[in-house]
Amino acid sequence: MVDIEQANAKAVERMMEARPVLVGVAKAIEVIPGMHPNLLLHAGPPVTWDRMAGPVKGAVFGALIFEGKAKNAEEAEALVQAGKVEFAPCHHHDAVGPMAGVISPSMMVYIVENKTHGNRAYSGLNEGRGKVLRMGAYSPEVIAKMQWMNEVLGPVLDSAIKEGDGVDIRTLLAKALHMGDDGHNRLDAASLQYTNILAPNIVRVTKEKNTAAEIIRFLGDNALSILNPVMAGCKTMTLAGHNVEGSTIVTVMARNGTDFGIRVSGLGDQWFTGPAGHVKALYFPGFTDKDANPDIGDSTITETAGIGGFAMAAAPAIVTFISGTPKDAINTTLDMYEITFAEHKYFTIPQLDFRGTPTGIDIRKVVEKGMLPRVNTGVAHKDPGIGQVGAGVVTPPMNIFEDALVAFAEKYGF
Amino acid sequence: MVDIEQANAKAVERMMEARPVLVGVAKAIEVIPGMHPNLLLHAGPPVTWDRMAGPVKGAVFGALIFEGKAKNAEEAEALVQAGKVEFAPCHHHDAVGPMAGVISPSMMVYIVENKTHGNRAYSGLNEGRGKVLRMGAYSPEVIAKMQWMNEVLGPVLDSAIKEGDGVDIRTLLAKALHMGDDGHNRLDAASLQYTNILAPNIVRVTKEKNTAAEIIRFLGDNALSILNPVMAGCKTMTLAGHNVEGSTIVTVMARNGTDFGIRVSGLGDQWFTGPAGHVKALYFPGFTDKDANPDIGDSTITETAGIGGFAMAAAPAIVTFISGTPKDAINTTLDMYEITFAEHKYFTIPQLDFRGTPTGIDIRKVVEKGMLPRVNTGVAHKDPGIGQVGAGVVTPPMNIFEDALVAFAEKYGF
Numbered sequence: 079m080v081d082i083e084q085a086n087a088k089a090v091e092r093m094m095e096a097r098p099v100l101v102g103v104a105k106a107i108e109v110i111p112g113m114h115p116n117l118l119l120h121a122g123p124p125v126t127w128d129r130m131a132g133p134v135k136g137a138v139f140g141a142l143i144f145e146g147k148a149k150n151a152e153e154a155e156a157l158v159q160a161g162k163v164e165f166a167p168c169h170h171h172d173a174v175g176p177m178a179g180v181i182s183p184s185m186m187v188y189i190v191e192n193k194t195h196g197n198r199a200y201s202g203l204n205e206g207r208g209k210v211l212r213m214g215a216y217s218p219e220v221i222a223k224m225q226w227m228n229e230v231l232g233p234v235l236d237s238a239i240k241e242g243d244g245v246d247i248r249t250l251l252a253k254a255l256h257m258g259d260d261g262h263n264r265l266d267a268a269s270l271q272y273t274n275i276l277a278p279n280i281v282r283v284t285k286e287k288n289t290a291a292e293i294i295r296f297l298g299d300n301a302l303s304i305l306n307p308v309m310a311g312c313k314t315m316t317l318a319g320h321n322v323e324g325s326t327i328v329t330v331m332a333r334n335g336t337d338f339g340i341r342v343s344g345l346g347d348q349w350f351t352g353p354a355g356h357v358k359a360l361y362f363p364g365f366t367d368k369d370a371n372p373d374i375g376d377s378t379i380t381e382t383a384g385i386g387g388f389a390m391a392a393a394p395a396i397v398t399f400i401s402g403t404p405k406d407a408i409n410t411t412l413d414m415y416e417i418t419f420a421e422h423k424y425f426t427i428p429q430l431d432f433r434g435t436p437t438g439i440d441i442r443k444v445v446e447k448g449m450l451p452r453v454n455t456g457v458a459h460k461d462p463g464i465g466q467v468g469a470g471v472v473t474p475p476m477n478i479f480e481d482a483l484v485a486f487a488e489k490y491g492f
Numbered sequence: 493m494v495d496i497e498q499a500n501a502k503a504v505e506r507m508m509e510a511r512p513v514l515v516g517v518a519k520a521i522e523v524i525p526g527m528h529p530n531l532l533l534h535a536g537p538p539v540t541w542d543r544m545a546g547p548v549k550g551a552v553f554g555a556l557i558f559e560g561k562a563k564n565a566e567e568a569e570a571l572v573q574a575g576k577v578e579f580a581p582c583h584h585h586d587a588v589g590p591m592a593g594v595i596s597p598s599m600m601v602y603i604v605e606n607k608t609h610g611n612r613a614y615s616g617l618n619e620g621r622g623k624v625l626r627m628g629a630y631s632p633e634v635i636a637k638m639q640w641m642n643e644v645l646g647p648v649l650d651s652a653i654k655e656g657d658g659v660d661i662r663t664l665l666a667k668a669l670h671m672g673d674d675g676h677n678r679l680d681a682a683s684l685q686y687t688n689i690l691a692p693n694i695v696r697v698t699k700e701k702n703t704a705a706e707i708i709r710f711l712g713d714n715a716l717s718i719l720n721p722v723m724a725g726c727k728t729m730t731l732a733g734h735n736v737e738g739s740t741i742v743t744v745m746a747r748n749g750t751d752f753g754i755r756v757s758g759l760g761d762q763w764f765t766g767p768a769g770h771v772k773a774l775y776f777p778g779f780t781d782k783d784a785n786p787d788i789g790d791s792t793i794t795e796t797a798g799i800g801g802f803a804m805a806a807a808p809a810i811v812t813f814i815s816g817t818p819k820d821a822i823n824t825t826l827d828m829y830e831i832t833f834a835e836h837k838y839f840t841i842p843q844l845d846f847r848g849t850p851t852g853i854d855i856r857k858v859v860e861k862g863m864l865p866r867v868n869t870g871v872a873h874k875d876p877g878i879g880q881v882g883a884g885v886v887t888p889p890m891n892i893f894e895d896a897l898v899a900f901a902e903k904y905g906f
Contacts, residue, residue, distance in 0.1 A: 256809035257672040257681050258842070267671050270684040274712035277691045278705035287701065291692035298688035394842035395670035404842050428672070428808035428818050429843065 080324030080344075080490050082442075089327040089343045090420045090438035093319035093383060096192045098311030100245040103203070103236035107183035110171050110200050114183070118142075119168040121179025121376040122334025123349040127158055127165070131335025131354075133214025133371050136462025137178035138163070140216030144224050145182050151216065151462070169330055169341075172317065173200040174309045174376040177212040177458055177466075178335070185224070186232030188307045190247060192314035199313035201306035203227045203235070206299070213458040213465040214371075234293055238279035245275055247311035250304070251385060252424050255435070260393035261425075262377055262386030263400060263454045263469060265304050272304040273297040309376060312383035319343055319438070326486060327419060328439040331382045331451065331474060335374035335458070338474045342441055342482050345489065350482040352475030359457045359470025360401040371460040373472045378453050384422045384437030387452040387471065388414045392427045392435075400454050400469045410452045410471075411436065417443040417451065441486065444479040494738030494758075494904050496856075503741040503757045504834045504852035507733035507797060510606040512725030514659040517617070517650035521597035524585050524614050528597070532556075533582040535593025535790040536748025537763040541572055541579070545749025545768075547628025547785050550876025551592035552577070554630030558638050559596050565630065565876070583744055583755075586731065587614040588723045588790040591626040591872055591880075592749070599638070600646030602721045604661065606728035613727035615720035617641045617649070620713070627872040627879040628785075648707055652693035659689055661725035664718070665799060666838050669849070674807035675839075676791055676800030677814060677868045677883060679718050686718040687711040723790060726797035733757055733852070740900060741833060742853040745796045745865065745888060749788035749872070752888045756855055756896050759903065764896040766889030773871045773884025774815040785874040787886045792867050798836045798851030801866040801885065802828045806841045806849075814868050814883045824866045824885075825850065831857040831865065855900065858893040 107113045118141055120134050130138075139154040142163070148154035157163055168175045175181055187200045202212075205223060209215040239245060250271050251259075257267030277294045284290035297303045320329040325343035332339055339351040354372035361367065380386035390396060391411035394404035411427065414436035421434030439451055450473035457468040486492070521527045532555055534548050544552075553568040556577070562568035571577055582589045589595055601614045616626075619637060623629040653659060664685050665673075671681030691708050698704035711717045734743040739757035746753055753765040768786035775781065794800035804810060805825035808818035825841065828850035835848030853865055864887035871882040900906075 253680075258670055266667075267681055267684070270681070270688055273688055273691070274684055274708075277687070277712065278709040281695055281701050281705040281708065284701075287695050287698075287704075290701075291695040294688075294695065295692040298691065397842075404845055428811075431818055 082324055082326055085322050085324035085344060086327050086419045089319040089322040089325040093315045094423045095194050096315040096318040097194045098190045098192050098247040098314040100188060100239055100247060100307045101191045102189045102239055103186050103232045104189060106181050106185050106187045109189055110173055112171050117164045117166060119166055119171055119173055119181040120334060121168060121175050122332045123337050123339030123351050124167055125334045125336050129336050131371050131374060132461045133374060133458035134178045134335050136214030136216050137180035137211050139462060140211045140220060141180045141182040143216060144221050145184055168376055169332055174313045174379050175202060176305055176377045177375040177456060178214055179376050186228050188310055190307055190310035190314055192318055195318045197314055197317050199310040201310040203232060204300060204303050204306045209465045214462050215465040216463055231293055234280060234284050237283035238276045241279035241283055247307055248424055255389055255392040255425055256428055258393050258395050260386055260389045260396055262380040264393045264396040266301045269301050269303040309379050312379040315383045316379060326441045328382055328441060331378040332376045333373045335371050338373060340478050345485055350478040352477045355472045357455060357457045357470040357472040359468040361468035365467035369459050369467050371458045374458055381451055381453050384425055384435045387454045389435045391429050400471055413449060416447055417449050441479045441482045445483050450474055450476060496738055496740055499736050499738035499758060500741050500833045503733040503736040503739040507729045508837045509608050510729040510732040511608045512604045512606050512661040512728040514602060514653055514661060514721045515605045516603045516653055517600050517646045518603060520595050520599050520601045523603055524587055526585050531578045531580060533580055533585060533587055533595040534748060535582060535589050536746045537751050537753030537765050538581055539748045539750050543750050545785050545788060546875045547788060547872040548592045548749050550628030550630050551594035551625050553876060554625045554634060555594045555596040557630060558635050559598055582790055583746055588727045588793050589616055590719055590791045591789040591870060592628055593790050600642050602724055604721055604724035604728055606732055609732045611728055611731050613724040615724040617646060618714060618717050618720045623879045628876050629879040630877055645707055648694055648698050651697035652690045655693035655697055661721055662838055669803055669806040669839055670842055672807050672809055674800055674803045674810055676794040678807045678810040680715045683715050683717040723793050726793040729797045730793060740855045742796055742855060745792040746790045747787045749785050752787060754892050759899055764892040766891045769886045771869060771871045771884040771886040773882040775882035779881035783873050783881045785872045788872055795865055795867050798839055798849045801868045803849045805843050814885055827863060830861055831863050855893045855896045859897050864888055864890060
């Protein structure tokens with residue numbers, strides 16, 4: 079009979095000992111395993127076109143326009159309807175994408191390598207806030223920015239990253255949690271660190287100094303510039319803890335805007351899915367919760383790795399963005415200790431006397447205590463073409479943990 | 493009869509409404525009022541050579557070597573003994589200096605202008621940690637770095653600052669308090685912000701890209717790079733609240749390593765002084781409190797303006813550097829509300845539900861409650877030529893507040 083405690087200890091130890099380092103930037107088709115010219119990756123568990131959420135459809139339109147395969151949304155939709163486009167979750171290809179999470183073959187992606195165990199993960203370049211592809215916008219200025227990111231930003235980032243020893247994501251996050259970040263929705267300090275680490279290298283590797291200045295400004299002005307490498311870093315950590323025989327630890331939480339899905343370390347690549355939740359949010363001026371798409375994106379990989387909503391106690395100022403009070407932020411983290419296996423060895427929270435963040439969601443505890451993982455997230459408009467409308471907090475549906483526990487009992491014969 | 497409450501409200505309102513902006517860098521002799529070729533400024537209240545602390549003497553030796561007036565410490569001391577050097581507090585010239593705080597005529601200084609009331613203040617460029625002039629070190633590598641700062645760094649900073657709209661110190665500090673900084677000893681987030689704001693401009697104004705990269709790296713690697721502009725910013729704020737008839741608010745707290753001195757808004761330029769305290773500190777490896785010089789530096793201008801030790805609740809991670817627990821940090825801030833007049837309008841503490849920092853030390857409350865202002869500070873070696881040995885917390889002597897209150901009663905006839 080399998081020793082679940084021992085299995086979980088191994089899974090979580092591997093997650094915590096993973097040391098993700100950003101090592102470069104390249105075109106998705108050149109580096110993402112299994113990427114091919116007709117494939118588009120998206121956030122969350124698998125989903126068919128007819129059930130696909132508005133912002134994912136918007137990002138698909140944008141990606142097909144960006145790839146030069148369609149001139150507009152109508153042409154893009156016709157391609158999809160004609161069966162010329164294949165879809166797969168980012169997670170099926172060791173990748174992660176915030177919000178819609180669409181990655182197309184020509185897009186530049188970050189490459190993050192776990193130096194402890196050798197595995198890699200991938201994520202696109204962050205566009206900043208506002209009208210952006212990941213929120214389902216696909217207007218000409220969105221596409222133009224994507225092109226600049228691919229042609230100018232990406233190659234410079236690749237050279238700048240390689241000019242140094244790469245960017246140690248675990249160290250950067252550990253510092254950021256001492257600087258008021260949660261590691262998911264609030265990454266102000268981490269993004270500043272990131273810009274600071276790369277800026278001198280960007281200057282050295284860029285021919286035109288105006289281009290160097292523009293790139294440094296673009297990274298420095300975007301409080302989420304480090305989000306995508308952080309997500310890929312968390313993916314390498316949770317991948318390192320995946321496929322441990324007998325472990326009840328969650329290694330993927332992801333949403334496609336329609337469904338919320340999880341994977342469990344001891345249950346291989348099976349998804350357990352249920353309806354994506356409604357985000358309790360602060361809305362930007364002019365929007366209400368009627369505009370909101372349900373919960374969406376792979377960014378819940380941060381909570382899966384022990385940061386984000388789980389580390390909110392470290393980030394009291396985040397409540398100005400997602401609603402609530404600093405006390406709520408503390409309580410969220412305290413609650414999450416109830417459903418996790420360990421306290422993180424490297425991610426600590428000064429406000430809780432440097433206690434490690436709650437790490438390694440145990441499906442047994444979630445079900446026994448009836449307490450769900452807490453996630454903080456951005457909110458996209460439910461229709462394609464619009465963009466972000468707010469940010470807030472949300473939980474997954476309970477059934478996915480129950481279903482996973484049933485599957486676990488069946489597989490391991492409890 | 494003067495209305496003290498009204499006077500204090502006016503003094504503190506002026507302090508809070510001051511909006512310091514970093515506007516440039518220039519040689520001290522070109523911009524500091526009253527600077528002349530034989531004058532050296534130092535931290536704290538006035539002090540004569542025979543009572544001058546070791547680190548100040550070390551910085552004086554270094555400054556005279558830097559100015560080309562002496563080849564070594566012996567020649568520098570001979571110049572002083574021969575009466576060829578004049579000394580004055582930085583505060584007598586609207587300047588502030590951390591630790592020894594020595595400013596010589598040729599040194600490049602930051603110029604900070606309070607855009608609300610128009611007054612200016614000045615401070616040197618920050619050298620980073622370790623063997624540095626401000627800690628009393630004066631070896632050839634210390635002098636070489638000073639020369640690089642004067643010849644390379646200073647002119648580039650001046651152009652980079654002027655390339656934009658300057659650097660808004662109040663906005664930067666307000667953000668930093670939401671990112672785990674206290675605004676005095678912990679300025680990690682503020683220094684990152686500072687580097688990020690200037691980096692693109694540095695790239696544009698610098699001819700050689702290796703020089704630009706070197707300068708960005710120098711600023712970005714120094715978690716105190718913004719300390720000196722912050723201090724000058726706080727000086728412009730407290731200056732704006734100075735000389736309000738009938739006010740019992742402290743507008744200067746400063747130490748020269750021998751004496752701790754204060755000035756009070758309603759008592760003009762009179763100093764009230766007592767012995768500088770022993771810092772309760774965490775020491776760097778190899779040093780103990782036997783090596784420590786007493787409390788030193790003008791950096792207490794931050795606490796005078798409502799940040800630093802007074803905002804420690806915002807900076808729980810600072811305890812890894814200065815000793816204590818996060819709870820002590822919270823309690824320090826809570827205590828300081830007992831002896832201050834107001835809660836800051838722009839500097840808020842997320843951990844205390846965004847309460848404004850305790851601002852405007854009232855000498856009446858200090859004496860009535862027997863509670864002293866709390867300061868966190870670096871510790872210099874007591875001998876010239878060595879440098880920093882630790883960091884910790886300290887309080888001023890009580891007599892200076894009592895003496896000030898007696899003087900206030902005499903002047904205003906209570």
